Amino acid sequence: MIKKIIFTISVLIVTAGGLYFLFLRQPANQQPPNNQINYKSGISADWKNYKNQQFGFEIFYAPQYPLNQGASQRFNVSEFFVGQGDNIVTISLPKNSYPGTNYYDGFLTVSAQLQSSEASCRQAQEEGNTQIINLSPYKTISGLEFFSGESNGAAAGTLAKNKIYHAFINNTCYEITLNLFEGNIGNYPAGAVSQIDEADVFSKIEAVMVTFKITGSPIAQTPQSEQTPEQFVKNYLDAYKNIAAKKNFAEIKSFLTVDALDFMQSENIPLETNYTQFDSYQVLSVQNLGNHWAANVKLYSNGEIIKKPDGNAITQIDIIKENNIFKAETWYFTQ
Incomplete structure (x- = not known):
């Protein structure tokens, strides 16, 4: 049974961008070299x-x-x-x-x-x-x-x-x-x-x-157009894990949608004491539920599954796909 929504997270994996406007071409301004x-x-x-x-x-x-x-x-x-x-x-x-x-x-x-x-x-x-x-x-x-x-x-x-x-x-x-x-x-x-x-x-x-x-050379990864939802979940968790370990809250915020940040601010929920750190994870399954995917995930710290004081664990991440874009939509506390 779902107990509580933590926050909404948006990570975009873009296979094709879109222009909102149809631009009228003008020649590029030429500048002298150097x-x-x-x-x-x-x-x-x-x-x-x-x-x-x-x-x-x-x-x-x-x-x-x-x-x-x-x-x-x-x-x-x-x-x-x-x-x-x-x-x-x-x-x-x-x-x-x-x-x-x-x-x-x-x-x-x-x-x-x-x-x-x-x-x-x-x-x-x-x-x-x-x-x-x-x-x-x-x-x-x-x-x-x-x-x-x-x-x-x-x-x-x-x-x-x-x-x-x-x-x-x-x-x-x-x-x-x-x-x-x-x-x-x-x-x-x-x-x-x-x-x-x-x-x-x-x-x-x-x-x-x-x-x-x-700061360095780009890290090679699977082309985004070929990524499966399972690969997306793993890539997302790896990226989040590294950023959370550094306690770089500016970067952690970049994982959150504007709506999520507004919600946390309106509910007086400080990010510094309401984020999750983990050192390993296990993706149990990713189900296609029609309008979204549900990934069942276990997060671990020092070999122990992460749970909240009430005994609930973060185990589900909802993923939606819109116009060939995967988005990690919501993390849930589940029993």
């Missing part, structure tokens, strides 16, 4: 650190900036690779950053394409668009060499401006996109809002971009 970009970073001691061991990088961001795994939860901008890649993490400016303006959203997304080539990394392509963007020659951003370009578009009264940066490192094409969405100022009543200062938006997310650092 253009140095060294923005004066606003990083301070309270900035958080996001590390990703699987893809071998880290990045810092201000504590008030929402972070989520995968693509933006507000505007679904896919990666700009020629071929399939992975949206890894998105860092956004707060929703209320520019009140009284036509600002919708500003965010940075880090993506990667494993086993890529330098020739492919020098190009970009919007999903669903056959036209290839030839990126500009090298730009050096905080010591890393990037190819760069832009993609601007419009749809449904919204303007999108995307700056694209690709770096070929360790046979991997890393992509950082800086994205700004704003309302068409001509669609507002006269004087209702002011035009967003685009340069200011980009300066804030550029300050995050320049903290990007390669």
Whole structure:
């Protein structure tokens, strides 16, 4: 019998991204080679650190900036690779950053394409668009060499401006996109809002971009398109186990959905005393229940099964699959 829901967890395994808008192609802005970009970073001691061991990088961001795994939860901008890649993490400016303006959203997304080539990394392509963007020659951003370009578009009264940066490192094409969405100022009543200062938006997310650092080579894994639910459960538990062992709460939070974090905050449930550490696990079964999968799992610490003071153990993880995406939905206390 289900006793209590702990929290909702979302980990995305993406086989194909999607664009929310149909972008209108504009030529990439050409820049002179070896253009140095060294923005004066606003990083301070309270900035958080996001590390990703699987893809071998880290990045810092201000504590008030929402972070989520995968693509933006507000505007679904896919990666700009020629071929399939992975949206890894998105860092956004707060929703209320520019009140009284036509600002919708500003965010940075880090993506990667494993086993890529330098020739492919020098190009970009919007999903669903056959036209290839030839990126500009090298730009050096905080010591890393990037190819760069832009993609601007419009749809449904919204303007999108995307700056694209690709770096070929360790046979991997890393992509950082800086994205700004704003309302068409001509669609507002006269004087209702002011035009967003685009340069200011980009300066804030550029300050995050320049903290990007390669920490190691990507870890080879089964292609996501071939992963079974059983493999997903094991990969998820391995990743969570390593992060929880370090007590890196910023990274643990990245495993939680916005709804889960809001629920914990509303119920005054501190993450620091309400997370699970384990050193081994056993996946007993993964059942297809129609609209979701139910994984029965035992978690162990020092050889003993983990139980709560009332005797209940965390044994079930619900997984849903939407548009070829597996999500770890909910952990349950079960008898």
